[in-house]
Amino acid sequence: xxxxxxxxxxxxxxxxxxxxxxxxxxxxxxxxxxxxxxxxxxxxxxxxxxxxxxxxxxxxxxxxxxxxxxxxxxxxxxxxxxxxxxxxxxxxxxxxxxxxxxxxxxxxxxxxxxxxxxxxxxxxxxxxxxxxxxxxxxxxxxxxxxxxxxxxxxxxxxxxxxxxxxxxxxxxxxxxxxxxxxxxxxxxxxxxxxxxxxxxxxxxxxxxxxxxxxxxxxxxxxxxxxxxxxxxxxxxxxxxxxxxxxxxxxxxxxxxxxxxxxxxxxxxxxxxxxxxxxxxxxxxxxxxxxxxxxxxxxxxxxxxxxxxxxxx
Numbered sequence: 440x441x442x443x444x445x446x447x448x449x450x451x452x453x454x455x456x457x458x459x460x461x462x463x464x465x466x467x468x469x470x471x472x473x474x475x476x477x478x479x480x481x482x483x484x485x486x487x488x489x490x491x492x493x494x495x496x497x498x499x500x501x502x503x504x505x506x507x508x509x510x511x512x513x514x515x516x517x518x519x520x521x522x523x524x525x526x527x528x529x530x531x532x533x534x535x536x537x538x539x540x541x542x543x544x545x546x547x548x549x550x551x552x553x554x555x556x557x558x559x560x561x562x563x564x565x566x567x568x569x570x571x572x573x574x575x576x577x578x579x580x581x582x583x584x585x586x587x588x589x590x591x592x593x594x595x596x597x598x599x600x601x602x603x604x605x606x607x608x609x610x611x612x613x614x615x616x617x618x619x620x621x622x623x624x625x626x627x628x629x630x631x632x633x634x635x636x637x638x639x640x641x642x643x644x645x646x647x648x649x650x651x652x653x654x655x656x657x658x659x660x661x662x663x664x665x666x667x668x669x670x671x672x673x674x675x676x677x678x679x680x681x682x683x684x685x686x687x688x689x690x691x692x693x694x695x696x697x698x699x700x701x702x703x704x705x706x707x708x709x710x711x712x713x714x715x716x717x718x719x720x721x722x723x724x725x726x727x728x729x730x731x732x733x734x735x736x737x738x739x740x741x742x743x744x745x746x747x748x749x750x751x
Contacts, residue, residue: 497543529548548570553574569595580595620644620646628651639661640662640663648670665687666688678698697718702731704731710735
């Protein structure tokens, strides 16, 4: 009986040992498996996929815009040079997906700006719209404005900018709207502007421009409206530039001649608005007989004192 008990205890002990070894093997396997999984989830940092960097404002645009804002006294209390989100009243951005950075495409100040025309603005090479209007802005338009080859809209009005019109504006082939009016601009009209083949509206009224209207402007194939009123332009009006239907306003200048050919009924374009100039001479009978003269002679109505057409 005693031996039987010892044998039973030995068997039970042996069984427990076997069970313990089995359990230990299972635990060891699970631990090893977990370790392998852990290793597989880790990798060399150099091989980790990198999250794309958040786009930032182009450095050159940022530096230039800060200088522009200070030059024209636009640094209002809410403007923070280090936070482009505070610039949005006057500046518009667009994401360049290829370079993963924001570019400035529009600068529009229509407040009481001052100082001189900021040359730094010509460094914003992706600019499409530039509007500097209403205030005490002085200085002159720099020739470097021709660097803004993406520009589509250029508006400078109601301020004291002076000097001559830059010939380099003729390089801005994408320009559609060009308004430089109510300023101190003087000098001749640049012949190079005849290269602005996409220009649709040109307004240079209320300045101090002199000289003739360039014949080279016949290259303005898409022009719909041109306003040159209230300057000191002189010479003969070049009907060569009237290549298509457009509205041409040239009142209150010193134009001395408008070729009568423009009054022919088969001359497809309308005559320009050209009152307040120095047109003179006798109107031929054939001109007075045309429908165009009948309905449109008001365009050349009252001239300056001492000038005007004579009707027989």
